[in-house]
Amino acid sequence: QVQLVESGGGLVQAGGSLRLSCAASGSIFSISLMAWYRQAPGKQRDVVAVITRDGSTNYADSVKGRFTISRDNAKNTVYLQMNSLKPEDTAVYYCRQTLGLVNYWGQGTQVTVSS
Numbered sequence: 555q556v557q558l559v560e561s562g563g564g565l566v567q568a569g570g571s572l573r574l575s576c577a578a579s580g581s582i583f584s585i586s587l588m589a590w591y592r593q594a595p596g597k598q599r600d601v602v603a604v605i606t607r608d609g610s611t612n613y614a615d616s617v618k619g620r621f622t623i624s625r626d627n628a629k630n631t632v633y634l635q636m637n638s639l640k641p642e643d644t645a646v647y648y649c650r651q652t653l654g655l656v657n658y659w660g661q662g663t664q665v666t667v668s669s
Contacts, residue, residue, distance in 0.1 A: 555579075555580070556578060556579055556580040556582065556651055556658040557578070557579040557580075557658075558576055558577070558578050558579075558649045558650075558651060558658055558659065558660035558661075559576065559577045559660060559661070560574060560575065560576045560647065560648070560649050560660045560661065560662060560663040561574070561575050561576075561577075561663060562574040562575050562663060563647060563663030563664045563665045564664075564665070564666070565666045565667075565668065566639055566665075566666070566667055566668070567667070567668050568639060568640055568641055568667055568668065568669050569638060569639065570639050570667070571635070571636060571637045571638075571639065572636045572639065572665060573633060573634070573635050573636070574590065574633065574634040574636070574647055574649075574663060574665075575631055575632075575633055576588070576590075576631065576632045576633075576634075576649030576660055577629070577630060577631050578630045578631070578632075578649075578651055578658075579630070580630075582651075582653050583627060583630040583651070584607060584627040584630075585607050585653065586607060586651045586652060586653045587604065587605075587606055587607065587651070587652040587653070588604070588605050588623075588625055588632040588649070588650070588651055588652075589601055589602075589603065589604040589605070589623075589649070589650045589652070590602040590603045590604075590623060590632075590634045590647060590648070590649060590650075591647070591648045591649075591650055592643075592645035592646065592647045592648065592665075593645055593646050593648070593662075594644060594645040594646075597645075599648065600614065601614060602614050602617055602621065602623075602634070602647070603617065603621055603622075603623035603634060604623070605623045605624065605625050605632065609625070611623050616642075617636075617643075620636065620637050620638045620639075621634060621635065621636050621637070622634070622635040622637075623635075632649060634647070636665070639665075639667045640667060641667045641668065641669045642667075643665060643667050644665060644666050644667050645664075645665060646662040646663065646664050646665075647662060647663050647664075647665050648660055648661075648662045
């Protein structure tokens with residue numbers, strides 16, 4: 555059974571930076587598609603960034619040029635470096651691991667950006 559544990563969230567002023575981490579258990583991390591999602595209060599959960607098992611990345615338009623997703627297969631960990639944060643980035647951030655048709659989710663970490 556895969557477990558995902560996010561960390562690194564917190565309160566930051568606009569213009570600041572945070573780095574989120576998502577540590578995965580199990581032996582399928584290196585062949586999995588990994589992604590970060592976020593969900594603001596009253597809104598749907600949206601994809602923020604995706605990284606394939608070979609390191610190709612894709613980003614939501616709203617975060618392009620500010621956020622960077624990366625992965626360390628030796629540590630079974632995916633990261634989200636968030637720079638130039640804006641109040642509208644405030645949300646709970648979730649890590650998702652996908653292999654085939656199966657998705658696993660973490661419990662989420664809160665990111666709050668003050669203006």
